[in-house]
Amino acid sequence: MRRILIPRGRQNGRLVAVSLGIFILLSYMTTSPVLAQDLELDLPEESGPAGVRPAQPSLGKPESKVPQEEEKPVAETAREAPQETPQVQYERRPAKILLSNISNRLLNVLSGDNGTNRTAIIGRFQISGEYRERRDGSAQVENVERLDIPIGDRLIFRTDVPFVGLDPQASGSTSLSGLGDISARLGGQIWARPAFTTFFEGQVVFPTASDPDLGRGKYQFVPGLTFSIPIQVLDTVFMPAVQQFISVGGDPSRNNVQYTKLGLEFTTTWANNLWWTTIEPDLYVDWKQQGKTAMNLEFEVGRRLGDHFRVWLRPAVGLWGTGVPGAYDWFTQFGIRYMF
Numbered sequence: 001m002r003r004i005l006i007p008r009g010r011q012n013g014r015l016v017a018v019s020l021g022i023f024i025l026l027s028y029m030t031t032s033p034v035l036a037q038d039l040e041l042d043l044p045e046e047s048g049p050a051g052v053r054p055a056q057p058s059l060g061k062p063e064s065k066v067p068q069e070e071e072k073p074v075a076e077t078a079r080e081a082p083q084e085t086p087q088v089q090y091e092r093r094p095a096k097i098l099l100s101n102i103s104n105r106l107l108n109v110l111s112g113d114n115g116t117n118r119t120a121i122i123g124r125f126q127i128s129g130e131y132r133e134r135r136d137g138s139a140q141v142e143n144v145e146r147l148d149i150p151i152g153d154r155l156i157f158r159t160d161v162p163f164v165g166l167d168p169q170a171s172g173s174t175s176l177s178g179l180g181d182i183s184a185r186l187g188g189q190i191w192a193r194p195a196f197t198t199f200f201e202g203q204v205v206f207p208t209a210s211d212p213d214l215g216r217g218k219y220q221f222v223p224g225l226t227f228s229i230p231i232q233v234l235d236t237v238f239m240p241a242v243q244q245f246i247s248v249g250g251d252p253s254r255n256n257v258q259y260t261k262l263g264l265e266f267t268t269t270w271a272n273n274l275w276w277t278t279i280e281p282d283l284y285v286d287w288k289q290q291g292k293t294a295m296n297l298e299f300e301v302g303r304r305l306g307d308h309f310r311v312w313l314r315p316a317v318g319l320w321g322t323g324v325p326g327a328y329d330w331f332t333q334f335g336i337r338y339m340f
Helices: 008-041 074-080 087-114
Strands: 124-133 139-151 155-167 176-179 183-193 196-205 218-231 236-250 258-270 275-286 292-305 309-320 330-339
Touching: 087 218, 087 236, 087 258, 183 218
Parallel strands: none
Antiparallel strands: 124 139, 124 330, 139 155, 155 176, 155 183, 183 196, 196 218, 218 236, 236 258, 258 275, 275 292, 292 309, 309 330
16 A cells, blocks of 8 residues: 655644634534524514514414503493482481471371361360350350261261250340250361361251240251361461351241351460460351351360360450351350360
């Protein structure tokens, strides 16, 4: 075999070249990832401020967005916010109405229980005695027995049986006494509210007097309307009333009857309803005498005696109206009633 001899100088030069090539190759391998990363930063779509790496979209999945808080409608926000409403005023108004109704109802009940409310549906039996100075100069004593019987919650039946004594107080005249004209009436509440009650009644007067001078000698029909209006501030019940007296038969020799009575009664309770007082002006209009009038003014003071008994004293004075039915100079009445 033939040997090829390479000069020593050339051999050393080759060795240096190989060593340098290996060094360059190793340097490139260790620094190539950095170069690759720099290449990625130089992509056009990823250009931006230096030092900021844009977010890379995920592969295969849509880009997810961070859920943001939805804006609530203005109306809903306003509804959830605390509302400042004048609730105190709305609460006071029903309470005031309720207290007013309770007070009115109490006044009606108390006056009815005392026997002074003409619109009340409550039973009673009472006896009264009266002395009356008439405008014709005679004196009259009258005792009346009265019975009221409720019929249900809205109706009531009443009857009055009078016994009359008459002293003409004239020389040569004699006194008379006996049964007077009996009356019966049926009445009922046609409108019943705490602050306003309406009571309608129909009364019939029978000519039952044992002597013509002790009665009118006529059948009479008397429709009437009474109102009950409590006045809380005064603890008073105001009761205006109107009655129309009409004769419908009887003794033809006796004068017919046709007159109107207007009454305004104010009844006030005192001392926890142990006492009451009444003021009642009455106006009479006689249509048979071309509307001639008479006026009386009556007072009353009463007292409760336990749960059932009531007593009262009623003085009155006539202001004018000689010759008009219902007119008098003065009278005094005393009575006792049992409420049931």
